[in-house]
Amino acid sequence: MATPAATPTTVTIVIPVLNEAESLPQLAEEIKEVASGQGWDLEVILVDDGSTDATWEVIGRLSHQDARFSGIRFRRNFGKAAGLAAGFARARGEVVVTMDGDLQDDPREVPKLLALLGEGYGTVSGWKRTRRDPWHKVWPSRIFNLMVGWLTGVKLHDVNCGLKAYQREAVEEVALYGELHRFIPVLAHAKGFRPGEVEVNHRPRAHGRSKFGATRFLRGLLDLLTVKFLTGYGTRPLHLFGGLGLLSFGVGMVGVIYLAVLWLMGHGPIGTRPLLSYSVMAVLLGGQLLALGFIGELLTAYHIRRDPPYSISEVAPRRAATPTGGSLPPV
Numbered sequence: 001m002a003t004p005a006a007t008p009t010t011v012t013i014v015i016p017v018l019n020e021a022e023s024l025p026q027l028a029e030e031i032k033e034v035a036s037g038q039g040w041d042l043e044v045i046l047v048d049d050g051s052t053d054a055t056w057e058v059i060g061r062l063s064h065q066d067a068r069f070s071g072i073r074f075r076r077n078f079g080k081a082a083g084l085a086a087g088f089a090r091a092r093g094e095v096v097v098t099m100d101g102d103l104q105d106d107p108r109e110v111p112k113l114l115a116l117l118g119e120g121y122g123t124v125s126g127w128k129r130t131r132r133d134p135w136h137k138v139w140p141s142r143i144f145n146l147m148v149g150w151l152t153g154v155k156l157h158d159v160n161c162g163l164k165a166y167q168r169e170a171v172e173e174v175a176l177y178g179e180l181h182r183f184i185p186v187l188a189h190a191k192g193f194r195p196g197e198v199e200v201n202h203r204p205r206a207h208g209r210s211k212f213g214a215t216r217f218l219r220g221l222l223d224l225l226t227v228k229f230l231t232g233y234g235t236r237p238l239h240l241f242g243g244l245g246l247l248s249f250g251v252g253m254v255g256v257i258y259l260a261v262l263w264l265m266g267h268g269p270i271g272t273r274p275l276l277s278y279s280v281m282a283v284l285l286g287g288q289l290l291a292l293g294f295i296g297e298l299l300t301a302y303h304i305r306r307d308p309p310y311s312i313s314e315v316a317p318r319r320a321a322t323p324t325g326g327s328l329p330p331v
Contacts, residue, residue, distance in 0.1 A: 005019075006270070006279050007113060009039075009043055009094065009112070009143070010036075010037075010040070010041040010042075010043070010094060010265065011041070011043070011045075011093045011094070011097060011110075012093030012095070012097070013031060013042070013043070013045070013097045014045050014047065014083075014088075014091060014097070014098050015027070015047065015087075015098070015100070015101075016047045016080050016083025016101070017046055017055055017101035018048075018055070018077065019052060020051070020101040020102055021051070021055045021058045022206075023058070023101055023102055023103045023206060024032065024055065024204075025058065025062075026056045028044070028062050028066075028260075030106075030108070033107075034069075034107045034108055038111060040318025042068045042094075043068060043070070043092060044068055044070070044205075045071070045072065045090060046059045046070070046072070046085040047071070047072045047083040047084075047087050047089065048072065048074060048081045049079070049082070049318060050074050050075050050076045050077030050078065051163060056071070056073050057071045059071035059073075067137065069207050070090075072090070072136070074086075076094055080181050080262045081177060081178055081180055082177075082178050082220060084098060084177040084184075084206070085177070088172075090324055091168070094168055094169065095114060095117060095162070095166065095168060096166045096167075096171050097110055097163075097166075098106075098125065098162060098165075098166075099115075099162055099163045100163070102205055102206075103203060103204075103205070103206045104132065104202055104203050104204070105126070105161075105162055105163040105166075105200075105202075106163075106201040106202075106203055109126065109201055110163075112198055112200070113126065113163070113165035113200075116165075116198050118229070119196075119327045120162060121194050121196035122166070122189075122194050123164065123166050123167070123185040123188050123193055123194075123195050124162075124165045124195075124196040124198060125155045125156050125161055125164050125166070125195065125196070125198075126156050126161040126162075126163035126187055126197075126198065126199075126200035127156070127159065127161065127198065127199050128161055128200060128202035129199050131202050132202050132203060132205070133202075138157060142213075144159065144160070144221075144224075145159050145164025148183075151224060151228045152186045152228060152231060153189075154186045154189050154195055155199050157197060157307075158197075159185075159308045160180050160182050164184070164185070165185065166188070167193065170191070171188075171249070173183070173188070173190055173191050173193075174187045174191070175187075177225065178226070179220075180223055182220070183227045184222070184231030185192060186227055187227065187231065189231075190231040197275060214219070214329065215321070233301075237292075237293055237296030238293035238295070238297045239293075241289045241293030242289070242293040243290030243296075245286045245287070245288070245290035245292075245293060246286065248282045248283075248285045249282070249285075249290070250285035251286075252278075252280065252281070252283035252284075252318060254279075254282060255275050255279030255282065259273065
């Protein structure tokens with residue numbers, strides 16, 4: 001992967017918003033203030049994720065007043081991942097920054113993220129060491145962060161922080177859907193992009209209320225399992241399903257053989273023993289898991305033809321061919 005310059009010339013900030021009409025004017029002014037002292041070629045993409053207030057009208061005014069601002073409006077609420085994906089598809093910056101639109105992410109922290117990104121990191125995540133959120137949001141988030149590090153090997157203190165910076169290549173190579181937005185550093189790491197982290201200021205919410213309820217934690221756990229499968233077994237599903245299938249098949253066969261030996265030794269009928277039912281079920285389950293693994297391999301082989309399972313950093317130019325009979329130049 002290419003290493004970005006320490007001071008990128010073009011920076012795209014993607015901000016998905018939902019009912020943030022009150023926050024956007026102040027956020028826009030803060031972003032412009034920060035950018036004025038950095039010399040960036042700035043681009044700000046505001047994605048209206050189905051707002052029901054005056055958010056789209058505010059975005060329209062901002063884009064009319066400043067050509068660096070533009071907006072995308074969804075027909076309905078599709079979620080934060082969809083908002084980021086739409087912004088990434090239209091971003092032209094060498095680096096892409098994401099943040100939330102509720103003023104809790106401080107734009108003054110963006111240069112700090114970009115400075116670390118310029119040291120060779122592919123992704124840089126903000127770490128809200130001191131969070132301005134109630135305890136019932138903070139502690140589940142900390143437990144979730146520990147689980148992410150344990151399952152994926154990418155140890156970040158704050159996976160859910162919306163303030164992040166990415167090399168452009170990182171967001172281009174990550175398939176974003178569902179609610180996988182919080183796992184972009186993990187997905188990019190699987191492609192070879194080095195993850196980094198830096199402490200950032202977290203501000204209290206100034207307007208409105210949080211858009212995330214208690215179900216977010218459960219959805220996050222399910223998404224974590226999805227990411228673990230995609231990064232660990234996405235190109236080799238038979239290793240997962242086949243391993244579980246062989247284990248189940250083996251356990252079932254041990255039970256069947258054990259009962260067969262008892263029957264041959266004259267220990268009475270085995271048809272009424274619960275172990276027979278469990279063993280047969282385990283054998284059948286093992287066969288189904290193996291079949292599922294083979295089907296997964298077929299689908300993976302088809303998918304890989306369009307999306308290679310690797311990421312190229314750069315290509316050395318081929319040396320010009322020497323004339324026939326000539327000698328190669330010294331190395």
